[in-house]
Amino acid sequence: MSVPSHAKSVAFSGYGDADVLRLTESPVPEPGPGQVLLRVRAVGVNPLDWKVRRGFMEAVFPVAFPHVPGLEASGVVAAVGADVTAWKPGDEVLGPVAGGYAEYALADAAKLAAKPADLGWEAAAALPVAAESATRALGALGLVPGETLLVHAAAGSVGSLTVQLAVAAGVTVVGTASEANHDHLRALGAIPVRYGEGQFDRIRAAAPQGVDAVLDAAGSGVLAESVALAGGPERVVSLVDPAEAGPLGVRFSGGGPGEDRTVEGLAGALALHRAETLALPVRAALPLADAASAHRLSEQGHGLGKIVLLP
Known part of the structure; x- marks a missing residue:
């Protein structure tokens, strides 16, 4: 060439x-x-x-x-x-x-x-970026089949792939998004919740069994209530808000040295493509x-x- x-x-x-x-x-x-x-x-x-x-x-x-x-x-x-x-x-x-x-x-x-x-x-x-970020976040949260994951900004590119990978692994997913994107989340297998004022009341109603882990891909001041919802900071991860994460004891994952999951992430995303479920x-x-x-x-x-x- x-x-x-x-x-x-x-x-x-x-x-x-x-x-x-x-x-x-x-x-x-x-x-x-x-x-x-x-x-x-x-x-x-x-x-x-x-x-x-x-x-x-x-x-x-x-x-x-x-x-x-x-x-x-x-x-x-x-x-x-x-x-x-x-x-x-x-x-x-x-x-x-x-x-x-x-x-x-x-x-x-x-x-x-x-x-x-x-x-x-x-x-x-x-x-590539969405697949790596989603895979890194799910790895940090350590979810197993039957658990429930809350994803803030679930309709974004990272959120959407997180939903798909989690659902494929047998995890129940609740995702916050604008109402216009709720049909998209339902098609991915998630339970959509409208974000904004009162969203945590709506999340509790959508997941009466409770939430085991939380991923913040929004960066809109949701971490404090997410920690309360998850029963502590141990299984709450933010990809976007280091300033709020630190004081709360929440892990911030920015994809730095030693964190990169590109190879695994692309493999998982392309597996969804082969299964004709990638969206x-x-x-x-x-x-x-x-x-x-x-x-x-x-x-x-x-x-x-x-x-x-x-x-």
Whole structure:
């Protein structure tokens, strides 16, 4: 496969609103040991992307400018590092990447999965971050069949995959979401509850047997009441709210060193795909040049499904 010396990417050279994102030409990186170079076909847009862009994560996620966002992608292997034997040029894959808002991006060869022929590029790009996060959270909570899990923000991409993986494992799931997304949650096998004022009364009514564990994927000040509902902080995990989690003794899981569950997560998500039960809708697919519009849409929140960019 012929690889150009330069290609399009989207980057920002300072923190700010979505208008700091610029389409540019940059050198195509060469894969080093353990890496592959992907010709990106679709890249997922995650809330972390715009939080980093706005400078909200500077203390824990500093970046060098210019910075190309993008944590996950689907694409075709264009070149491989000298020691990579698992992949060859032409292979269709999905997984985590570095700088995915680009026509070409580097990926860790060991964390990629083969893209099934019947899984579209857009849907494939929407999977890696959500699958890893959901699998990491469920592993931390240690649920067993017959237990009940409460998922805050259950209709989001991470929440939806958590619901599906938990239900497949025999766990009863109660999920908070806006009323417009309740049919989606029912289709996944969850018991939907409207979020907002009074939601914990509604949760108790929906789960009279009690709740064994709680996953917070919302970050909307729900942890204190979640700890009370679960009978303590031991089986409450937040993926999004370290500030509230710490004082309550709740585990915050940010996917740092030693926590990564990408390989297991992708295996579980692709197993759902093979069983024809995987449901992770794509909310919008926009051209790479419209990355600013994608960020604005992501910042609005509350939408059902993942936003992807198409280089």
